[in-house]
Amino acid sequence: TTPKTIAGTEGTLTLTDYDPVTGKVSYSYQQSDSSKDHSGGDTSVSDTFPIVVTDNANESSAATNLVILITDTAPEAKADTGTVTEDGAALEGNVITGGSSNSTDVADRLGADATQVTGVSKGSSTTEQTGNVGGTGLAGDYGTLILNSDGSYSYTVDPNNATVNALKDGGKLTETFSYTIKDADGDWSTTTLTITINGHTDGLPSITPNDQNGSSVGGQITVYESGLSTGSNASAASESASETIQINAGDGLSSINIGGQNFSLSQLQSLSSSNPSAAINVAGGTIVLNDFTANSSVGGIPTSGSLSYTYTLNNAQTHSAVGNDGLLLSGIPLSVTDAGGVTTTGSLVVQVIDDVPTAVADTGSLSEGGVLSVLAADGVLTNDTAGADGWVNTGAVVGVVSGDTATNSAGGVGGRIDGQYGYITLNADGSYTYVSTADAVTADAQDVFTYTVRDADGDLSHSTLTINVANVNLTPAPITNTVNESGLAGGSTAGTGHTVTDTVNLPSEVKAVPVTNGSTQYGTFSIDEDGHYTYTLTKPSNGDNVEDTFSYTTKDAQGNSTTNTVTITIIDDAPVANSDTNSITEDSVPNPVSGNVLTGGVSSGDTADT
Template sequence: MTSLTTLGGLPFFGTLGDDAFFQLTQQGNATVRWEIFASGTNQTVYAVGSPEFRIADIDGIGGATNTRESVTPSVNGLTSYTVSTPTNLVVSVSSAGIRASGTQDQNGESTSLVGFIWSEVSSWEINYTLHINDPSIQARFLHDGDGDFKFVVPLTTPLLGLDLDANDSTAIGTARETTFAENGAPVTIVDSDVAIVQSSVLGENSWICKRHADQSANGRQAACRGLYQYEWQLHSWRRNIHVLGNFEWRPDRGCARRDGDRGAVPRGAPADHIREHVGHAVHRRPERACLGAQRGVPNRQQRRHLDHHRRLSQRPTGRADKSITTLEDTPVTLTVADFGFSDPNDTPANTLVDVKISSLPANGTLSFNGMPITSTQVATGFAVTAAEIAAGKLTFTPDPNENGANYATFTFQVRDSGGTANGGVDLDQSPNTITFDVTATNDPPTVTGLGNGPIGSGTDAEVQESDLATGSTPSDVGETATGTFTIQAGDGLTSLQVGATTITAAQLAAATAAAPVTVTGTNGTLSITSYDPVTGIVSYGYTLTTPADHTGGAVTDPFAITLTDSDGDTASSTLAILIADDAPTAVSDTGTVTEDATTTATGNVVTANDTVGADVTTTPVSGIVAGLGSPAGTGANVGSSVTGTYGTLTLNADGTYTYNLNNSSDAIQGLTQGETVNDIFTYQITDADGDTSTATLTVAVVGANDTPVVIDPNNPGTPENPNPAPDPQNIIPDIVTIDSATPPTVDVSDYIVDPDGNTLTFTSTGLPDGLTLDPATGIISGDLPSDASQGGPNGDGIYPVTITATDPTGATTTTTITYTVTNPAPVAADDTATVIEDTPLNGFVDTNDSDPDGDDLLVTQFTIDGVSGATQAGDTAVIPGIGEIVINDDGSFTFTPELNYTGPVPVITYTISDGEGGTDTADLILTMTPVNDPPVAVDDTISVAEDTPASGNVIGNDTDPDGDPLTVVDYTVDGLPGPIPAGTPVLIPDVGTLFVDPNGAFTFTPIENYTGPIPEVIYTVTDNKGETDQGVLTLTIAPANDPPVAVDDTATVTRIRQQPATC
């Protein structure tokens, strides 16, 4: 970018990858100039070829152009543009420039991409515009110079193109190049290939030139400087190019021959002069021809040879003005000869191609192929080919009944087959005139615009019989109708006869809507309300006054029309008014009866809502049938009783009826309250001329409620009429069962039904606890509790139950059933237990007892075999010499045996109760199991004389309850480690020696003169069955008188200070 002009917002540049982007921050536009420089220098470089610059992310709003963003490129050197197919861009091209505008927000998607292609340029400019004045909206434009922005499906539109490829095709040709030598043979270019495609945005100045072979071909426009220039005539979008013969040598463009000759070819020089000077201008070396455009077309795409030998076609001529005579009202078919074509200036002469219509006749009609030629067609050069004229497709038709000399003219120009190549002229430049003279003829009178006949041939207006005062729609106005017909009396009108009435020309002219000429018809009045002598239009009105008899079919009220002109000629027709028949309309009726209540319905089907119509009759009912269908014939069943589905109907001819319900039928008795069924009858009414209409009489039968009924399932009757049970309160069998049982299921709905088929709701009173009645199904089910036998009104387990059935209306019926529930007795099972000697036994006597209905069991008392009386539960009973026992009410017991008792225990019988009167007894059988008793060691006390050993037996006074032999196991001496195994002596320091034998014998030997205390001895005795006991052996020493013992003494005296010794 080398320059920038901004009118709004602050532009920024940045890059996205290798692609530059440009952003406008507020409404306005910016013009950016892009230039091509040689890398590392400031030297401008012209592109060799066609640089393409792509711009993306041009957004829009709502599918409309110029709503948000647009770009406008410079057109100097611009040759084409490309968009994707499809695209969300609109590219507008006009003489004002070219602009790409977004129509939808694309957010940078490739479908918003546009590419512009320039040819041989070094720079270009692009104007960027943001159209929206909204601070929150900015416009960003992305740029692509290396082609990595891809078109979806590229669509390239050329702005400048050339076709000179000499292949006589209509498509733009590809580049072609050839050489020729001075004075060499010319190369012909086919005329149809000489074309330039050039957009109006590029202007209209084009040229064709030759370039010397030795000139530098650097691809720029300057390559065509100094060359010969031709002037071209340009036409429309795809311009045909024709050499006009105006050729000049342009030395001011630096074009000089090598011999230095300069000169000019006079303007307007003939073709051979052009050829001569062109041949003179070329050099002796080969040269190339090129075609350029003022805004820079790539020369490499436009090199062509020129044909310098084209001949010019001369204009043809048409016949001098010509007159054609025809009769009044007679068309003329034009022929090729009528146009007098000639081509005197061409040799050989060309042929007629077509005739251009230059102007249209003021009178009459000039038509092509049966269609009038319009002024728009003439303005755009409408022409008729010679072949089409020869085929009779060009005609002239005078206006009806018009005539006169010089009645009409039109002008034309003839065109030959010579074409316009090289400035030729193929169209006669001076229009010629054809004049039509129309000769008058006798005009017979005519009557047009009428159907001219009875039904089938045509009618002219229609009136509705139904809109008469007695008709079915009297408020409407269809009994009147209006219309027109046209009369023409070219020789003068004398009279118009309508029906039997003759109307003079003066009367006809004076007729108005306020003062019409009236004619009475068969069923109504015809009024002539106006006449226009210019157009010949006669206006009329018709009013129907009486209905018509349509028995034979459609009916018209016809009026004969006769027109007489001044020379006595007549023309006739018929004005026929179609009278649309009014038909009766039967409208369906309803009636109502109610089961067990109002069983008769009456009314009148005709006067209630039917319409007989204009063809009045007092006895319109012509048939009646039960159900849906067609009544069988006129008068069928009218006045007679007709049996329907639920009753009978009598319908009379005047429409009155009576319906009687068959109330006793099962279908009626089976109706629920409010339920409705319909009894349908179809009747027919007929008017005076035989038109019919059918409708239905629907009698709604409304059901009433029936009370539910208790039945005997073995004799139920029908659902609609059930048989009541003879004893409805005792029809359901009673149930006998026990506590905690699941009694048989009872389905109450088997015994109570509803005649209407309604769903019943069941309720009950007095059911035992645990049983329920399903209100929807009527089933009694459940499980009884264990105390059900104690319930009931009297506490005796007898339950009188009342069942009530209720229908949806609240109607009820009842029945009863009795449940008798008894209590099953408990079952007590004997118990056995083993008692360990000297050990109390605890247990439960009821762990194996049961109750069929799950009642809680209690022990009430017990007896002991051999012991009189019964002991209440919880009290203790003594069994002399054996022990004592207590059994509590919860079944727990404790037996305590006498010490060391191991003999038999009497049978103990206990009684259980379920609390509901059921009892049972069982025995508790106890067996004693002896156990080993430990021995009993008795302490021993021994007195020991001083210096005298003592002996004895520690088990001599010990016993064993079981009589088992005893043995000393070990003993301990207080203060010494132990225990000491029996049979092992032990020295008691400073006391003496002790020995205890396993058989219990012991010996204690005190030390000499010892009289002090002897430590306590504890021994352990066993019965050899593992039981042990300990005893204490207490030894005491009785002192004896011992002689004294004198012990010698010695002493040492040491003299200190000469004092005496002491001791």
């Protein structure tokens, strides 16, 4: 009953019991070392004990052997898993011993022989793996695994991997590595380490136009109707504006949409100043994408960038009210989609500055009393500018008043507007007629009117129409003439010299108002329309060379008139004493003589005086 030990070559055999009834001998065997060299194969190690049975008669059996086969204990690698978060800390664990805070590694089953990791590769495999242990590690699809020979490992997500970066919260990626453990006598086992990468949203994408206008002005860019081909400043390029749109997509940029036109990332990256996009039809005009510049990227995929563009206004817009010169076009729709499929919208708002009309001062000239008629082709609108909106279709001129009021007005168009020196009729198409009042000025003067124009969307402008009224001088050079008082009856030359006929030198197209039998202080006169006049002295004047005058009126074709005077000098009829003679006889008594020196005729020698 006392155990009996027998030393073998590989261990110790212990006989633990004997049953005499059955003849059964019980034993146990313990190998002597922790491991054996099974390099020769799984059956290459055994311990042999010869057995001979001897009975009571001292008879012995033939020798036989008790062979203890010491089988190899091969290692068994167990599949391992672990999780790591995008942008998070590295995953650490041990594929041999198992266990870590962020992994579910399973401990491998090891044999008696020393075991270590001898190889690792990317992907799933059941074959023996060699190499890539320790060092800088093995690059996988989404990160780098450093697996050491003792089974410890770390896995670091590649921060520049675009696929990883595109993950959102709740999104996952997995990648698998195969590793082999091998014991000291060459037994190996291969299994997998599967790593799950949990996504992390890097923020919503955004698409934001730069605000060129500033906070005090609506919209992000401004264009001007005046720069249109029909505008008031067509040579300028003010109908266009260029700016940039800022794009952010933390999870990676996939595409954008501008005004309903989609652009993939590759299309954006192909844009340049020499290769802009085709024009996109949007509200009020077109937009052209000029260039895209990535400001930051992950794995070659932009996460932010600047998109330059040019917006061009195509036609005039209707500004709803007078003075509302800044129209905000409805927003041009924008959107950005990131690599995770999330879309965010935005808008580009364009302010369109109205091209308002400009009325420019006009002048016209005529002589007083005349009529000035100006056709529309030469009227007040000729030098005015309608701007891109064009004139209102009912006629551009909408108001006219007398004087320089410096304000817009309404009404009066097509009707009579009285001025200082006449009246005007100004029509909606810019044509006008000015009728000057005859004899209204005594020197050159100006009659001023203020007119107002309106464009197609209601904007107003005013300016002046100045009529230069030239004074008309109808007065001829002073007229003088003479008559002789001696021609009167009883005069010294009775019947001749008391009447004069002459002509007033009238200006061109000026006529005299005819007068027949006009009376003056000393005579009568008449004058016809051509200026022919006759003056007749009818009574003597008191004094020497007395002047008599008569007035006449002249008129021109415009009705201007003036009163003129003709001065007649009356040559006095003075007496003439003639020499008288008489005779007497000497010594004759009585001897008187007589006669009359005034009347004459008493004696033969008397001559009458005149």
